[in-house]
Amino acid sequence: MTSGQFRGFSVGSGEGGCRVDYVMPEPLRGKVEAILLCRGELLDGTGGAPSLIAGRMGHLLGGRSLVAPWQVHGTAVVQGRAMWALPQRVKADGVHLDRAFDRNCEVLASLRFADCAPILIASAIPRPWAVILHSGFRGTLRDIFGESWRGLVNFYRGRGLGLDPAETYAWIGPAIGPCCFTRALTEEAALRAEEEWGPDHSRREGGLVHLDLIGVIAERMRASGIPSRNIMTLPLCTSCNRDMFYSYRSGDSEDRMTLVAGLKSMPLWEAAR
Numbered sequence: 001m002t003s004g005q006f007r008g009f010s011v012g013s014g015e016g017g018c019r020v021d022y023v024m025p026e027p028l029r030g031k032v033e034a035i036l037l038c039r040g041e042l043l044d045g046t047g048g049a050p051s052l053i054a055g056r057m058g059h060l061l062g063g064r065s066l067v068a069p070w071q072v073h074g075t076a077v078v079q080g081r082a083m084w085a086l087p088q089r090v091k092a093d094g095v096h097l098d099r100a101f102d103r104n105c106e107v108l109a110s111l112r113f114a115d116c117a118p119i120l121i122a123s124a125i126p127r128p129w130a131v132i133l134h135s136g137f138r139g140t141l142r143d144i145f146g147e148s149w150r151g152l153v154n155f156y157r158g159r160g161l162g163l164d165p166a167e168t169y170a171w172i173g174p175a176i177g178p179c180c181f182t183r184a185l186t187e188e189a190a191l192r193a194e195e196e197w198g199p200d201h202s203r204r205e206g207g208l209v210h211l212d213l214i215g216v217i218a219e220r221m222r223a224s225g226i227p228s229r230n231i232m233t234l235p236l237c238t239s240c241n242r243d244m245f246y247s248y249r250s251g252d253s254e255d256r257m258t259l260v261a262g263l264k265s266m267p268l269w270e271a272a273r
């Protein structure tokens with residue numbers, strides 16, 4: 001198993017299986033926490049069903065409720081409110097955590113993945129907030145990051161507050177890499193991706209185009225003003241590293257990795273490590 005430290009990520013295994021811990025920069029320490037639960041006994045056989053996953057996570061949730069949207073490869077982001085927590089399932093591919101929705105930080109955000117790119121965006125400016133997104137082929141073509149970013153800017157501006165891109169941090173991955181992620185050139189959407197993502201993030205080989213999800217998302221983040229130094233990418237392909245990750249394209253048709261994020265720290269998770 002690949003384990004170790006990457007910029008912004010700590011990859012290893014703990015109780016329940018493989019996991020990726022998001023390493024917070026100093027301004028976010030104790031304010032935002034996130035973890036990606038990967039292949040292992042905690043998630044094996046759950047079939048990506050949030051209620052089953054939440055049940056198995058049990059004490060790790062520390063009594064907090066879990067917002068777990070019904071993912072539809074769209075661009076909608078749901079507000080992290082207790083009213084949208086399980087057993088509710090709102091159709092969305094993102095969750096926004098802010099104390100405007102959840103005064104006491106009692107709600108955790110979650111999304112599920114097997115090849116699609118998990119995204120975490122967070123800042124302590126103007127106050128601690130975090131957004132998680134599910135950005136696969138279709139979500140990236142629809143630019144879920146860009147849509148969400150514009151929504152965030154408007155959300156805080158509308159309250160007389162401002163986002164500061166220079167003080168915003170972003171994490172992307174793990175996702176299926178350009179080594180393994182191919183689409184047929186007979187597919188209209190593949191041609192569109194090739195044209196829009198450009199030669200830096202697409203490459204033709206035979207009748208296929210290899211696509212770089214993480215690369216194109218990172219480029220869009222930089223274009224939004226988030227500095228390169230604040231953008232963390234995990235360069236492990238989910239399909240090449242199936243001992244750690246679930247990969248839909250490599251045969252994990254049901255099970256999913258689970259990204260969970262919350263505001264404030266999660267001491268119970270520390271204890272479970």
Ligand SMILES: [Zn+2]
Binds near residue numbers: 176181237238240
């Ligand atoms: Zn690969």
